[in-house]
Structure formats: structure tokens, C-alpha cells
């Protein structure tokens with residue numbers, strides 16, 4: 169120690185020592201600044217920063233050494249061996265590069281210190297190589313102990329310098345590290361100089377390959393200038409980088425605080441490094457200190473306040489482990505009644521970023537969409553999709569011995585209500601029907617709206633046939649009870665088809681199809697009732713579907729033809745009219761009678777087209793007949809629902825040129841049964857055109873006499889069932905007598921249908937019946953036979 173002090177005070181020029189110290193401080197400051205830049209960079213950029221740092225630090229150590237050597241009195245007369253001097257600079261730079269490379273790339277303090285120790289070792293390597301370059305007329309010896317101390321000082325202080333520098337990039341840290349690195353270099357140098365033992369010897373010759381002190385002064389001054397330049401450049405770069413960093417920080421902060429998600433960044437230990445306000449607000453952590461705290465501590469604090477439940481330690485350990493093993497996790501948690509999706513994304517180099525998204529509204533929208541996809545918007549009942557699922561579930565869950573019933577419901581004539589009262593009333597009616605259905609079925613039964621006016625029910629139990637029968641009866645009753653909607657009194661019936669599982673099928677689609685077939689039967693049987701599925705319904709429905717397809721094709725292929733049957737005046741025997749009767753010339757099945765296709769044509773609405781065809785044909789054929797022969801055309805009740813009826817009659821008359829008075833339209837009582845106000849208006853309009861109206865099949869309905877009062881018919885046609893029983897049944901005779909009497913007193917023509925023999929004709933003549941029609945005169949025949957039928961009173965040849 170004394171030796172070192174003596175060396176410093178007595179053997180050195182203090183002005184140059186101060187200069188060396190200043191150069192060393194400057195070089196150390198630049199080296200530490202560059203060290204921070206290198207630590208912040210990655211890959212190739214980091215290597216460049218480390219290399220520049222090594223040049224600055226190595227040159228600084230080297231320049232400090234040689235400036236200090238200029239201050240060293242005993243060495244003043246000497247020179248410096250050039251190769252060793254250069255080698256000392258190379259050692260300084262190379263060893264420093266190795267040490268810095270280690271410290272820059274690691275985080276553990278021990279390893280950072282190891283890098284610092286290597287830098288300290290580089291200082292020593294440079295110093296002693298530089299000392300070997302010194303050529304003076306003396307022998308240089310070394311005090312081993314002091315040499316060791318000098319090396320240890322360089323290594324230890326070098327380690328501390330880089331550990332402090334590596335801890336954080338702050339001004340205090342940078343200053344501390346700069347001072348420590350300066351101390352490492354300076355303390356090593358002067359301790360090492362204290363170890364020098366000179367034995368003067370004039371015989372020692374200075375080699376030719378040496379550099380004189382004056383030249384060395386220039387060299388060290390250049391090195392110092394270079395260090396100052398590099399230090400200034402580094403400082404500038406540092407300032408710029410920090411400025412850029414600051415701007416980026418502002419941008420990052422703005423982005424963080426304006427994002428809709430909450431964000432929190434944790435280091436590898438689970439300590440909160442960064443978070444935004446949204447995160448704190450979303451998790452209700454605004455009043456808890458968060459920055460720099462372990463998440464587990466935050467959770468425990470919340471737990472104490474009753475704001476967090478669970479095992480905080482276990483939860484935290486799992487998060488840390490997931491991040492360590494690179495697992496991204498995602499879950500939805502509920503906080504303060506809100507649903508929050510949390511995603512924990514591990515980061516490279518340890519730690520994780522957690523993002524928090526409030527998905528409450530999104531989940532609600534999802535639930536709404538899913539509800540809408542499976543429910544009917546009008547009634548809020550399950551729709552066909554959900555009904556199918558529930559039916560499948562019911563079938564799966566049904567225990568052995570359980571039975572399941574599917575009831576398909578269709579409102580009777582709902583379309584009429586929609587058409588006459590408008591859709592808002594129709595909608596309100598459907599809603600009320602849905603409500604009544606729900607109120608009537610059992611708690612475990614399912615009600616659905618399959619579309620339009622179709623509803624369905626699934627019933628599960630042990631004796632389902634009896635239960636289904638009881639429920640169907642109740643439903644018919646409940647749905648048929650009057651409705652009061654917007655001051656309208658509405659009455660509507662319902663038809664129900666029922667299929668049972670397992671007997672009818674255990675397949676949901678089959679069960680629905682079978683219930684549908686049974687529903688079709690319920691409608692065909694007069695509506696307002698229920699029917700169970702029976703085997704064979706399927707075949708009948710299939711046949712009906714085929715017939716419907718066939719009918720449509722037949723219309724396109726023009727396979728229909730109007731036949732005519734004469735109607736004779738009973739008194740004179742003259743043909744007064746022909747009744748047009750439709751026939752289907754089927755290419756395979758031959759001539760088909762209307763009884764076999766009119767009902768299907770009526771159900772499908774095809775009767776409208778067929779009726780128009782008969783009207784057109786009848787009018788154009790009749791226009792070619794004698795002027796005193798009329799034509800009668802049958803009108804179906806379905807044609808009265810078509811808004812085109814008047815137009816098609818007008819068109820048929822106009823197109824044929826037939827006088828309206830020669831056209832007779834035959835309607836049955838069932839026409840008057842439906843929406844009678846509108847029907848009567850149409851009948852009056854037809855009548856006003858000059859067309860005559862007959863009441864067909866008289867006597868087969870329920871209230872024939874009251875219908876005679878409701879419209880002034882031109883003709884009553886007595887059904888052939890009375891005529892055929894004339895000879896055998898007294899009451900038939902009485903009815904014919906009553907009707908002909910009624911006709912006479914009301915001034916209405918009466919026509920007896922189905923006259924097959926002279927006896928029947930004779931009786932009718934006696935009772936005063938006006939006209940007769942039947943096989944006695946002729947069967948219905950094609951238009952080409954009209955002339956024949958006009959000329960021959962009897963034409964018994966079959967048609």
C-alpha cells in the first residue's frame with residue numbers, strides 16, 4: 169500500500185494523471201452508455217453495439233494507461249516497443265469484447281458479473297503487455313503480491329461496474345457503473361505501477377523498433393480524441409434513441425389507454441410490469457396498487473375484501489407455469505356481473521401478456537341469435553328446427569314402455585281470416601292460438617309452430633294413445649272457443665293428426681310425416697276434428713300426390729274435354745238445354761269420370777283452371793247450337809273464392825258470342841255455405857249480366873228451403889237419388905211433389921235429374937216437373953254428338 173502511495177505521490181506528474189483520469193472517465197461513460205444500447209438491441213445490431221463498445225472501452229483503457237505512463241517519472245526517458253504496444257491495444261479491445269458479449273446477453277447477475285470480470289481481466293492484460301513494451305535503461309521487476317492485488321481490483325471492480333450497469337438503464341445506474349469502471353481501470357493501473365521495482369542499468373539498450381515518448385503522446389492524444397468523438401457520437405445516438413423511445417412510449421401509452429381491451433403484462437415471476445386503466449377498471453382494481461406487484465399478492469388482497477374467490481396460490485402458480493411452458497390459455501370469467509374473456513399469451517424471454525375483453529353484449533347477442541334461429545319470432549314458440557331436436561331428444565330419452573305422441577295441428581280456413589281481416593289480425597290470432605296451446609298441454613309436453621298456421625305438440629307418457637286422444641279433444645275445444653281481437657269476434661276450428669311412437673315409427677321424420685297424413689285425413693273428414701295415423705294413409709296420400717301431378721300435366725297436354733247431356737222439356741219433349749260435364753281423356757287410363765279427379769282438383773285449386781276450360785268450351789260449343797238450346801255449366805265452391813270468376817264468365821261469353829241468357833250456372837248449397845255475403849254478391853253480379861243460376865242436387869243439403877229464400881234461383885235441380893227411388897219410396901215421391909209445387913208457386917223451373925225410365929218420367933210429368941235429364945234420353949256425349957241428341961229423343965247407346 170505504501171509502495172503504491174509512494175509511487176503515486178512521488179513518481180507521477182499529477183497534471184497528466186488528472187488528464188488520464190478524465191480520459192478514463194469519459195471512455196467509461198461512453199462504454200456504459202454503449203453497453204445499455206447493446207443490451208436493448210437484438211441479433212446483428214447487438215453485435216455491432218458490443219464491437220463499438222469494445223473499441224471505445226479498449227481504447228480508453230489503453231489511452232488511460234499510456235497517458236498515465238507519460239506521467240510516470242521513472243519512465244520518462246524510455247521508449248515503447250511498437251509490436252507490444254500494438255498488442256496491448258489488441259488485448260484491451262479483444263478481451264473487453266469477450267467480457268461485454270457475456271454481460272450483454274444474460275440477465276442473471278452472476279453471469280453479468282462474470283462478463284465484468286473478463287473486462288477487468290482485459291484491463292490487466294493490456295496493462296502488463298503495455299508495461300512489457302516499456303524500454304528504459306533499467307531492469308523492471310514486480311512485487312508479486314501487489315500485482316495480484318492490481319489484477320483482483322480490476323476484476324472485482326469491473327464485475328461490479330457491469331452488474332450495476334446491467335440492473336437498469338437509468339441515469340443513477342449509468343453514473344454508478346461509469347464510476348466503478350473508471351475505478352477498475354485507474355485502481356488497477358496505479359496499484360500495478362506500485363508493484364514495479366526498477367534496477368537502473370545503463371547497459372540496457374533501447375531497441376530500434378520502439379516508439380519515442382513524443383510520438384506516443386501524439387498516439388495517446390489521438391486515441392483520447394477518438395474516444396471523445398465516439399463518446400459524443402454515442403451520447404448523441406443515445407439521446408436520439410431515448411427521444412425516439414420517449415415518442416414510442418407516448419404512442420404506446422395512448423394506444424394502451426385507448427384500447428377497448430384491458431391489458432396487463434407480467435414478468436416471468438408474475439410481477440405486474442405494465443397495465444392500462446381499462447384493465448384496472450374491468451377487474452375493479454382501481455383502488456389497489458398494482459405496478460410492480462406480484463399478481464398473487466393482488467389476488468390475496470382482493471380475496472380479503474371478498475372480491476375474489478378461489479385458491480390464489482394455486483391459480484397464480486398455474487398461470488406462471490403456463491407462461492413458462494409457452495401455453496396460451498383462454499377463459500371467460502364473470503366479474504361484477506360482466507362476462508370477460510381473458511387470454512394469457514406467453515412472451516419470448518419470460519412472462520406473459522393478459523388481455524381482457526368484455527364480451528357481455530356479444531354473448532347476449534349470440535344467445536339472441538341462437539334463440540331466434542330456433543324459435544318462431546311471432547309466437548316465441550320453438551320452431552321446426554328446435555321441435556325436431558326436442559322430438560329426437562324425447563325419442564332418445566323415452567324409457568322402455570314409454571309412448572310418445574306427435575300431434576300436428578292446422579287451423580281450419582285460417583287463410584280466409586288473413587284475407588278478409590288482414591295480416592295483423594291473422595298474426596294476433598296465431599299468437600293467441602300459441603298461448604292457448606301452451607296453456608292446454610302438460611308441463612313436459614312441447615309445443616312448436618312449424619310455420620304459417622301449422623303447430624305441433626310432442627307428448628310423452630305411458631298410455632299415450634288415451635292421453636293423446638284426450639289432449640286432441642281438449643285442443644279442438646280450446647282452439648275453437650271464440651277469439652276477441654281488435655273488436656272482431658273470430659271463430660276458427662282446428663284439425664289434428666296424431667302419430668304414436670313406437671307403433672307408428674320411432675323415427676322423428678316418419679312420425680311427423682305420419683301425423684301429417686292423419687291431419688290430412690282429419691281435414692278430408694270435415695275438419696274441426698282429430699285423426700290417428702293408420703297404415704294405408706300413406707298409400708292413399710301417395711296416390712293423391714300422383715293424381716295431382718297427373719292433373720297438372722293433363723292440363724298442359726290438353727287432355728280434358730266437355731261432354732254434354734240433354735235436358736228435355738217434360739211437356740213437349742224438346743231438348744231445351746245441355747249440361748256440360750267434364751271428362752279426362754287419359755292416355756293410359758282411358759276416359760276418366762269427374763268424380764275421380766274433381767275432389768283433388770278442388771283441394772289443389774286446379775279446379776279454377778279446369779272450370780275456366782269448361783266455361784270456354786261450353787260457351788263456344790253452345791254458340792253453334794240452335795238459339796233456343798241453352799247450356800248449363802257446373803261451378804265448384806272453390807271457383808267462388810277466385811276473384812276472377814266474373815271475368816272468366818264475361819270472357820267466355822265475349823269470346824264465343826253466346827248470349828248471356830243462354831248460359832246457366834249450376835251451384836250447390838255448399839257454395840252458399842262459405843262466406844255467403846261475398847258469394848251472394850257474385851251471384852247477383854252474374855244474374856245482372858243475364859246469366860241464369862240453378863240450384864243443383866236440391867234436397868241433399870241441410871237447409872235447402874232457407875237457401876231458396878236467400879237468392880232468387882232460376883231453376884231447382886232435384887237430386888237423382890229422389891228420382892231413382894220414386895217407385896219404391898213414398899217419401900221420395902212426397903219430396904218431388906213438394907219441390908215441384910214450390911217451383912210452381914215461386915215461378916222457378918224444376919229439373920229432375922237421373923231419369924232412367926219411362927215410369928219415372930210419367931210420374932214426374934204427373935207431378936208437374938218442368939224438365940227432365942237422364943240416361944233415358946242420353947248419357948253425356950261429346951260435342952260432336954249434340955246434333956244427334958237434338959234429333960233423336962232417345963239415345964241409349966252408352967258414351
Ligand SMILES: Nc1nc2c(ncn2[C@@H]2O[C@H](COP(=O)(O)O[C@H]3[C@@H](O)[C@H](n4cnc5c(=O)[nH]c(N)nc54)O[C@@H]3COP(=O)(O)O)[C@@H](O)[C@H]2O)c(=O)[nH]1
Pocket residue numbers: 733747748749750761762763766779782802803804864865888921922923924941942943944948
Ligand atoms: N265443378 C264441376 N263439376 C263437374 C263438372 N263436370 C262434372 N262435374 C261434377 O262431377 C260429378 C259427376 O259427374 P258425372 O260423372 O259427369 O255425372 C253426371 C252424369 O253423368 C250423371 N247422370 C246423369 N243422368 C244420370 C242417370 O240417369 N243415372 C245416373 N246414375 N247418373 C246420371 O249425373 C252427373 C250430373 O250431375 P249434376 O252435376 O248434379 O247434374 C257431378 O257432381 C258433376 O256435377 C265440371 O265441369 N265442373
